[in-house]
Amino acid sequence: MDILYKIFLDPFVQMGAAPDLLVQTLWDGLVAGVLYALIALGFVLIFKASGVFNFAQGIMVVFAALTLVGLYEHGVPAFLALVLTIAVMYGLAFAVERVVLRPLINQPDIILFMATFGLTYFLIGLGELVFGGDPKVMISDQLLLPRGAYEIKMFGGFVQLQKIDIAAAVIASVMVLALGVFFQKTRIGRALRAVADSHKAALSVGISLEYIWVVVWFAAGIVALATGIMWGARSNVSFALEIIALKALPVLILGGFTSIPGAIVGGVIIGVGEKIGEFYWGPLLGSGIESWLAYVIALIFLLFRPQGLFGERIIERI
Amino acid sequence: MRARGSADVAAGEVILSVEDVSLAFGGVRALTDVSFDIRKGEIRAIIGPNGAGKTSMLNVINGFYHPQRGRITFQGKARTRMRPYEAARGGIARTFQNVALFRGMSALDNIMAGRTLAMHANLVFQFVRFGPALNEEVAHRRRVEEIIDFLEIPHIRKVPVGRLPYGLQKRVELGRALAMEPQLLLLDEPMAGMNLEEKEDMSRFILDVNNIFGTTIALIEHDMGVVMDLSDRVVVLEYGRKIADGTPDQIKTDQKVIDAYLGVAH
Numbered sequence: 001m002d003i004l005y006k007i008f009l010d011p012f013v014q015m016g017a018a019p020d021l022l023v024q025t026l027w028d029g030l031v032a033g034v035l036y037a038l039i040a041l042g043f044v045l046i047f048k049a050s051g052v053f054n055f056a057q058g059i060m061v062v063f064a065a066l067t068l069v070g071l072y073e074h075g076v077p078a079f080l081a082l083v084l085t086i087a088v089m090y091g092l093a094f095a096v097e098r099v100v101l102r103p104l105i106n107q108p109d110i111i112l113f114m115a116t117f118g119l120t121y122f123l124i125g126l127g128e129l130v131f132g133g134d135p136k137v138m139i140s141d142q143l144l145l146p147r148g149a150y151e152i153k154m155f156g157g158f159v160q161l162q163k164i165d166i167a168a169a170v171i172a173s174v175m176v177l178a179l180g181v182f183f184q185k186t187r188i189g190r191a192l193r194a195v196a197d198s199h200k201a202a203l204s205v206g207i208s209l210e211y212i213w214v215v216v217w218f219a220a221g222i223v224a225l226a227t228g229i230m231w232g233a234r235s236n237v238s239f240a241l242e243i244i245a246l247k248a249l250p251v252l253i254l255g256g257f258t259s260i261p262g263a264i265v266g267g268v269i270i271g272v273g274e275k276i277g278e279f280y281w282g283p284l285l286g287s288g289i290e291s292w293l294a295y296v297i298a299l300i301f302l303l304f305r306p307q308g309l310f311g312e313r314i315i316e317r318i
Numbered sequence: 319m320r321a322r323g324s325a326d327v328a329a330g331e332v333i334l335s336v337e338d339v340s341l342a343f344g345g346v347r348a349l350t351d352v353s354f355d356i357r358k359g360e361i362r363a364i365i366g367p368n369g370a371g372k373t374s375m376l377n378v379i380n381g382f383y384h385p386q387r388g389r390i391t392f393q394g395k396a397r398t399r400m401r402p403y404e405a406a407r408g409g410i411a412r413t414f415q416n417v418a419l420f421r422g423m424s425a426l427d428n429i430m431a432g433r434t435l436a437m438h439a440n441l442v443f444q445f446v447r448f449g450p451a452l453n454e455e456v457a458h459r460r461r462v463e464e465i466i467d468f469l470e471i472p473h474i475r476k477v478p479v480g481r482l483p484y485g486l487q488k489r490v491e492l493g494r495a496l497a498m499e500p501q502l503l504l505l506d507e508p509m510a511g512m513n514l515e516e517k518e519d520m521s522r523f524i525l526d527v528n529n530i531f532g533t534t535i536a537l538i539e540h541d542m543g544v545v546m547d548l549s550d551r552v553v554v555l556e557y558g559r560k561i562a563d564g565t566p567d568q569i570k571t572d573q574k575v576i577d578a579y580l581g582v583a584h
Contacts, residue, residue: 185455186455187433187434187454187455190427190430190431190434191431191434193420193422193423193427194420194423194434196422197419197420197421197422197423198418198419198420198421200382200402200414200418201414201418201419201420201494202431203382203401203402203403203406204380204402204406204411204412204414204418204495205406205411205431205432205435205494205495205497205498206402206403206406206407206434206435206498207403207431207434208401208403209403
């Protein structure tokens with residue numbers, strides 16, 4: 001009886017007893033979720049347009065952040081470094097299309113997936129070679145990102161909102177909205193969706209796959225850069241960030257591999273679920289459940305809705 | 319309307335010529351030394367038994383396949399290798415045997431996708447959907463609405479094409495090809511799997527496209543009645559080789575063609 005009480009009642013009693021703590025936990029979860037969502041968004045962009053699961057998305061985040069900080073350390077002014085980093089991400093997209101995707105055109109998906117593994121290790125090597133392997137501090141102040149926190153009094157306690165977290169949420173929302181409009185309402189957006197649906201039909205109406213791939217990899221690179229800046233500002237910039245990219249997997253399973261809104265909702269569910277789980281149920285299991293809870297949520301989800309919340313349901317006629 | 323198979327296009331200008339084209343996949347020879355031409359304004363049928371290389375021929379023309387040998391001259395420009403989007407840019411549009419639509423998109427968006435090449439506003443304007451990009455959307459939308467009216471499908475404009483019945487999907491696919499305002503339209507079995515009524519509708523659209531827009535059409539079709547009614551000239555393939563070429567009347571009485579279709583005692 002005691003264990004049932006601890007699982008089903010006690011956490012909710014705690015939530016009711018200290019609502020300010022609950023709000024704080026929800027907020028922390030939301031912020032983590034937004035960042036997961038940003039990483040997942042990078043995956044979704046590339047998966048939608050080329051059917052490639054880009055294992056290198058995580059390292060692209062690190063690589064973008066490293067390039068930014070590295071350039072600054074070499075004496076380039078912060079905002080110029082930002083522009084140059086965007087240019088580097090474009091160069092990367094262009095090179096990936098030329099060297100990786102084009103020679104592998106019409107190969108099975110698994111080959112392309114393996115190629116992105118190769119790309120991951122190449123980028124790790126290149127990043128270490130050029131910028132060194134030591135963790136770096138994100139240049140948040142130079143990029144005029146806010147610092148400090150707001151403390152809001154509520155429920156007899158207070159909730160602390162880091163300004164950088166608010167900025168992250170705002171930037172992520174703006175990015176998602178812009179991408180949504182771009183995908184739904186413009187010629188290139190339509191071409192992207194066309195390529196996602198059928199390569200041969202897209203080719204037949206004169207869409208160049210090469211061009212579209214450069215566009216999506218560049219978009220994914222920009223998303224990676226934004227993610228890198230935000231993560232980097234909270235912790236620091238190192239190759240350890242790459243591990244966090246794996247958190248995007250449960251997010252994708254939840255949201256569906258092809259849905260931009262799915263990435264956002266999935267990210268928030270995972271982020272919030274993780275923090276709430278850790279805070280209220282973690283002690284029962286000796287804590288540290290944050291690192292695996294997301295995968296368990298995803299696993300349960302797979303049983304009931306394998307295509308994800310917003311994914312396209314696959315119906316095949318036989 | 320002029321009579322089909324009449325001589326008035328016979329003397330016309332050649333829009334596309336295929337010379338000695340050979341295509342093989344490893345040891346499988348899909349096409350062997352095939353030569354024929356398509357004249358401006360005609361409806362040219364490509365027929366033949368299953369596996370004769372008809373679809374391979376279309377794939378060669380629109381750049382999906384690159385023949386190992388031979389030459390293709392389209393509107394005076396010769397080439398052996400070309401990418402599909404370059405073919406599209408040059409004015410070649412096509413439909414597919416097993417309908418290749420953008421399934422997640424509405425009928426309208428599918429046909430709008432056919433306008434991709436005609437639209438030029440740059441990426442930045444598109445991103446903010448402002449000024450030139452917006453005007454352009456509106457102008458092209460008007461052209462697309464005309465095509466939708468022409469094909470008599472205004473009621474399914476907003477329906478995701480994956481949900482449409484097969485006959486309508488084929489019509490949307492034709493609409494997407496027409497939206498490109500092509501010089502040469504390639505139709506791969508436009509009537510496969512259709513019932514009689516749908517076939518009649520589709521025949522009417524093909525004739526109208528040819529008559530009203532003056533579009534040159536090359537089509538693959540198995541229904542001999544349709545082929546004989548629609549086409550000006552017919553080329554017949556068997557095992558990747560050309561066995562006959564001429565007006566429908568000539569083809570009907572050609573001994574080789576009859577043998578190919580009915581089989582012959584060896």
